[in-house]
Amino acid sequence: MEDKEISQAVISRLPRYFRYLGELKDEGIERVSSQELSDIMRVTASQIRQDLNNFGGFGQQGYGYNVEYLYGEIGEILGLHKEHNLIIVGAGHLGQALVNYMNFERRGFIFRGIFDINEKIQGTQIRGITVRPMQEMEQFVRENDIDIAVLTIPKTSAVAVAEQLVSYGIKGFWNFAHIDLHVPEKIQVENVHLSDSLMKLSYNLASHAE
Amino acid sequence: MEDKEISQAVISRLPRYFRYLGELKDEGIERVSSQELSDIMRVTASQIRQDLNNFGGFGQQGYGYNVEYLYGEIGEILGLHKEHNLIIVGAGHLGQALVNYMNFERRGFIFRGIFDINEKIQGTQIRGITVRPMQEMEQFVRENDIDIAVLTIPKTSAVAVAEQLVSYGIKGFWNFAHIDLHVPEKIQVENVHLSDSLMKLSYNLASHAE
DNA sequence: TAGATTGTTAATCGATTAACAATC
DNA sequence: TAGATTGTTAATCGATTAACAATC
Numbered sequence: 326m327e328d329k330e331i332s333q334a335v336i337s338r339l340p341r342y343f344r345y346l347g348e349l350k351d352e353g354i355e356r357v358s359s360q361e362l363s364d365i366m367r368v369t370a371s372q373i374r375q376d377l378n379n380f381g382g383f384g385q386q387g388y389g390y391n392v393e394y395l396y397g398e399i400g401e402i403l404g405l406h407k408e409h410n411l412i413i414v415g416a417g418h419l420g421q422a423l424v425n426y427m428n429f430e431r432r433g434f435i436f437r438g439i440f441d442i443n444e445k446i447q448g449t450q451i452r453g454i455t456v457r458p459m460q461e462m463e464q465f466v467r468e469n470d471i472d473i474a475v476l477t478i479p480k481t482s483a484v485a486v487a488e489q490l491v492s493y494g495i496k497g498f499w500n501f502a503h504i505d506l507h508v509p510e511k512i513q514v515e516n517v518h519l520s521d522s523l524m525k526l527s528y529n530l531a532s533h534a535e
Numbered sequence: 536m537e538d539k540e541i542s543q544a545v546i547s548r549l550p551r552y553f554r555y556l557g558e559l560k561d562e563g564i565e566r567v568s569s570q571e572l573s574d575i576m577r578v579t580a581s582q583i584r585q586d587l588n589n590f591g592g593f594g595q596q597g598y599g600y601n602v603e604y605l606y607g608e609i610g611e612i613l614g615l616h617k618e619h620n621l622i623i624v625g626a627g628h629l630g631q632a633l634v635n636y637m638n639f640e641r642r643g644f645i646f647r648g649i650f651d652i653n654e655k656i657q658g659t660q661i662r663g664i665t666v667r668p669m670q671e672m673e674q675f676v677r678e679n680d681i682d683i684a685v686l687t688i689p690k691t692s693a694v695a696v697a698e699q700l701v702s703y704g705i706k707g708f709w710n711f712a713h714i715d716l717h718v719p720e721k722i723q724v725e726n727v728h729l730s731d732s733l734m735k736l737s738y739n740l741a742s743h744a745e
Numbered sequence: 746t747a748g749a750t751t752g753t754t755a756a757t758c759g760a761t762t763a764a765c766a767a768t769c
Numbered sequence: 770t771a772g773a774t775t776g777t778t779a780a781t782c783g784a785t786t787a788a789c790a791a792t793c
Contacts, residue, residue, distance in 0.1 A: 336738050389774065587752095762781070764780090
């Protein structure tokens with residue numbers, strides 16, 4: 326699918342383009358120029374054109390970009406046209422919150438299973454999904470074509486669980502555990518380190534306080 | 536506090552240094568060289584030395600860095616020595632999950648109040664903190680020296696609520712709403728856009744699938 | 746003193762911005 | 770055709786890496 330490697334800086338900006346184009350689409354706007362988008366998004370028009378041209382020429386000279394078409398293309402690039410099957414490992418507050426957040430499903434990220442070591446909650450349901458014991462994880466992953474594991478477990482167990490999951494055939498991790506996973510290169514890891522984010526905010530508050 | 540502006544790239548790496556140094560400290564390790572840290576963290580030793588030297592010379596030639604001292608200094612730089620008073624706006628699943636996550640308190644981020652428009656949950660408690668109606672927010676923020684507002688509300692209301700909160704004297708936002716807040720320059724915003732993160736993972740899965 | 750390792754300058758690399766020819 | 774705006778090359782800027790003199 327890729328010709329040359331696209332930098333992560335570019336990829337990080339794609340969901341934001343996608344969001345703004347979705348809004349324009351919902352407003353019924355048909356076309357947008359890089360300059361107009363630049364004004365709304367507060368990035369340079371040059372960057373928008375450069376970013377998009379990593380993936381092909383989506384625009385037309387003298388016209389700009391067709392909003393609906395570009396929205397669709399970026400969705401395609403982001404892989405949102407195909408469904409992803411997810412499991413959540415760790416049914417604590419955060420795990421439950423993610424399961425209950427419907428918008429992920431709308432984008433094709435379907436929670437298929439929930440796993441937890443706590444026997445007390447095993448068998449209970451979260452939004453209709455049964456919480457299962459960890460022992461069932463291997464079979465479940467293999468049988469249900471699970472490609473993404475969401476790790477909402479303490480960092481002490483995250484590394485070992487991730488290693489297991491790799492051996493079961495998991496392709497990517499959405500990692501909320503506060504630790505760096507070391508997995509084979511072909512396995513994708515997207516970290517959400519909430520406390521790092523909060524510390525960054527703290528730094529910026531302190532450095533702008535004077 | 537700052538002499539010259541430090542780039543956000545450097546600041547984003549500080550919490551990670553802090554985490555690894557904390558681990559080394561807990562293991563009872565006294566000193567570490569940039570090369571040793573480089574091996575553990577998988578970044579270049581050069582980058583570590585450059586990053587740290589933005590804030591001063593914490594090391595000693597021929598010795599390296601004292602783990603405990605450096606850990607303390609980075610904590611100080613990140614502003615973790617002083618307490619922050621937070622409110623959560625939006626007591627949905629995600630808001631509740633954050634309140635229940637104790638580790639933030641350990642770092643000096645104290646949840647003082649929770650606000651929600653849903654009358655049914657107003658008056659209930661989450662980890663001992665009463666859920667209050669939005670009408671009480673202004674007085675609460677002013678009287679309790681609140682500096683950070685955590686926005687776990689839908690994007691439709693986030694912009695208006697943020698604007699209100701700025702007028703009440705809030706200094707920073709930890710924004711989980713899927714929208715870009717436009718606030719005065721001196722107000723700090725740290726975004727956690729979960730669906731953007733998930734889309735990035737999706738892209739990386741698709742582009743490494745072949 | 747000799748060895749180790751920092752702090753810092755210089756070189757390189759990559760990402761962003763500017764400019765403009767191509768073209769709708 | 771004239772005007773607008775892209776796609777793309779060139780210039781600039783900033784961040785990362787390499788190198789090494791300073792120094793513990």
